Amino acid sequence: MPVPDQADLRVGVVVPSTAPAAWIAEAVVALAATGARVAVQTLATTTRRPSGWGRLATALGGARDTPDPDIPRPLSGLTGVDIVEELTHSDVVFHVGVAAAGNSMSPEPRLGSWELLIDDDVGLQETLDNTGAVPVAVHRVGSDEVLRASWSRVQRGSPATTRARALWRAAALPSRALGDLMAGRTALDLALPSSPQPLSGRTAVSGSLRLAGRNVTTGLRRLLARNEWFVACSIDAGQQPLPDLGHMTRLCAPKDRFWADPFPVVDGDQAVIFVEEWPYALGRGVLAAIELQRDGTWRRLGAVLEHPWHLSHPFLFRWQGERWLLPESSAAGTLELYRCVDYPLHWERECVVMQDVRLVDATLHEGADRWWLFANIGDDRVSTHEELHLFYADTPLGPWTPHPANPVVSDPRSARPAGSLFESGGLLYRPAQDCGVRYGRSLVINEVLELTPTDFRECPQMFLEPGALAGANRLHTLNRDDWLTVVDGHRDNWWPR
Known part of the structure; x- marks a missing residue:
């Protein structure tokens, strides 16, 4: 399949609103910075925020040390970005922060339709458990085929920082995935990261207590x-x-x-x-x-x-x-x-x-x-x-x-x-x-x-x-x-x- 030159590439992006969360807007800006022609369609969806238990655990952790990824950022006026009512004739489509189910493209874009959807409580379980890293991935709509993936670092004392790091990392993935498609790099031999189980009250409370204890230990270590x-x-x-x-x-x-x-x-x-x-x-x-x-x-x-x-x-x-x-x-x-x-x-x-x-x-x-x-x-x-x-x-x-x-x-x-x-x-x-x-x-x-x-x-x-x-x-x-x-x-x- 011939791939268009970068300047002639038509990239469609589906986002929740014309003033989405800053990390989503950053993903659009990064796509436009590639030189491709970017068209944005909005699809109303429920605002994705941490759950009640997630907000409790986050409040007990340390303050976020990165810019806020959830602040709304208008897309109007961005260079190289057009806001349209419907995507047509796109070479590739990215659904960013929007589930693609029920929003399939017809005909299928020649470079595929891809999705980047982040769980509401992203990184929370990893922070409470103080283990591993937080995965985010761009995958093909309707399948587990992963094109680009990234793991962000857990901030052991701050769920808010862990979450912000994961969202900002996710913002870079669509433009990187586009580069992979343009270079003919194939999908990764990697399982699509599974969504975490909803946080129960018992898990949230026990995890929050561990988090609080860990922060006390960290404070003592810094002091003594x-x-x-x-x-x-x-x-x-x-x-x-x-x-x-x-x-x-x-x-x-x-x-x-x-x-x-x-x-x-x-x-x-x-x-x-x-x-x-x-x-x-x-x-x-x-x-x-x-x-x-x-x-x-x-x-x-x-x-x-x-x-x-x-x-x-x-x-x-x-x-x-x-x-x-x-x-x-x-x-x-x-x-x-x-x-x-x-x-x-x-x-x-x-x-x-x-x-x-x-x-x-x-x-x-x-x-x-x-x-x-x-x-x-x-x-x-x-x-x-x-x-x-x-x-x-x-x-x-x-x-x-x-x-x-x-x-x-x-x-x-x-x-x-x-x-x-x-x-x-x-x-x-x-x-x-x-x-x-x-x-x-x-x-x-x-x-x-x-x-x-x-x-x-x-x-x-x-x-x-x-x-x-x-x-x-x-x-x-x-x-x-x-x-x-x-x-x-x-x-x-x-x-x-």
């Missing part, structure tokens, strides 16, 4: 405990994909700071581990270096890089016979590349790779014929834990081309990078963080199945929980070089002195 990340390593432990956490040695930072995000560079029987160093008095991250001998002795060498803004994730690589450093500087809204001038402590900025973007944990991978850059991107509606974006270029200097399927992963349980990609047994793996319930809770090792300028696929193969690492309740980095493997763990330091 201090975040403390630490680095652990194993030497000559072999090349198995997963390290034995129970036999790793902890490198203890001075009490006035913590170390995280370890990246090792091995030279003979000596290694340098580059880390994020967070002096508590400074209140932001700088980059530092630790020297480690193969016999296990080590010492802190000194500071590597410091700016007035937070720095972390010191990604190290070699290219054209030189050493390069690509740290995270999302607090400055940039991604900058540094060249080494006196290893390992002195570096100078080579170029600004990207700017005006909230991009975290940039991770490079040199492929057979191009370089790949993996990074999470967030904004005021989507946290930096949730969506993985992919870019490619001829060299690490760029220019970097965004992958057409971005975000290539939209799931806080496996999106955010957790270290360098590595090969094992002839297969390529990408470490990722599970941030579904809490930032950096554990590690997921994804096998990369397809990595091309048009397609990306991966699937989780291995999981690494923090429990085996002494004193750790979270785990969010795994890196290795030659004989050295490093991770970082987190603990709550109660009553720090």
